[in-house]
Amino acid sequence: MGKITASRTSLRPDPRFNSLLASKFINCLMYDGKKTTAQAVFYSALDEIAEKIKDRPSIEVFEQAIENVKPYIEVRSKRVGGASYQVPMQVNKNRQQSLAFRWVLGAVRDKKGRATHVKLAEELMAAYRKEGTAITKRENTHRMADANKAFAHFAW
Template identity: 45%
Template sequence: MSRRTTAKKRLSLPDPVYNSRLISMLSVRILQQGKKHLAQRIIYQALEIIKTKTNEDPLNILETAIRKVTPLVEVKAKRIGGSTYQVPMEVRAFRGTNLALRWITKFSRERSGKSMPIKLANEIMDSANETGNSIRKREETHRMAEANKAFAHYRF
C-alpha cells in the first residue's frame, strides 16, 4: 500500500447485453476460477428465468431485490481499553450494494436445486418479494446494530 496517494476507485464496465454496471458487479461475485463468460451466462439465464416467471423486466426486479437486501447499518468491532465493542456504523451506498450482491450470491449457492441459474433466479425473486435468506441476513444485521446501539458513541 502506497503511503503517498490513495488508490483511485475503478468503476467496472457495464455488461454487454443489458448495459448495466450492476450485472457486471454481480458477475464478478459469481465468478469462479476466472471464468467470466460462464458467470455472465449464469446471470443471463437467471434473468431469462425471472422474465418467464414474472412477465416483468428482469433488470427492474434485480434492482429492487438489491435495494431491499442492502443494509443501512452494520456493526464493526472496535477495541477500546482492552475490551472489544460491537459499534453500529452506517453503511455507505457502495459497500451496501457490495454486501447485498455478496449475500445474494452466497445464499443462492447454498440453496438446493438443479442448477446455478435456477437457484440465482429464485434467490433474486425471493429478495424482491422480501423473503429468502438474504433478507433474513439483512434483518439480522439490523438487529445486531439495534442491540448494540448503546456503544454508538464509540463511532470513529
C-alpha cells in the first residue's frame, strides 16, 4: 500500500484563512520543502481570484473548485480468472480529495510559460465554473466508470 503519513492528524490550519483544506493543498503544492514559497503562490492565486470574482470570498471559490473536481466513482483493475476487468467503484473521501488536488496541480504544472500563481488562479476559477483541465479529467474518470458499468458485479 502507499506510505502512510501523519499529515492528517498533525495538520495545522493555514495562517490566513484558518482552513485545513487550504493547508493540505499548500502541502501538496510545495516543492523541496519550501512551504513559504508554496504559501506565497497559493495566497497570490487567491488574491487574483478575489480580483476577478467579486461576489464570493476567494477561499470559498477555492473550496467549491476542489468540490467540483472530486470524482465520486472511478475504475479499478480487478483480475478475474486470467482476465483484467475495469471495475467501477466508489471513491473514498480521502482519495477524492487527493485526486482532486493531484488533478488541479497537474493541470497547473502542465501549462507552461506563466507564473504559477496565475496558472493556479485560472485553473481554480475554471474548476469553480465547472470547466478546465481538472474537470475534464474528472469527466473522463466518470465516463470510464459509466462505460464499464457492465462489470460492476465484480466490485468487492
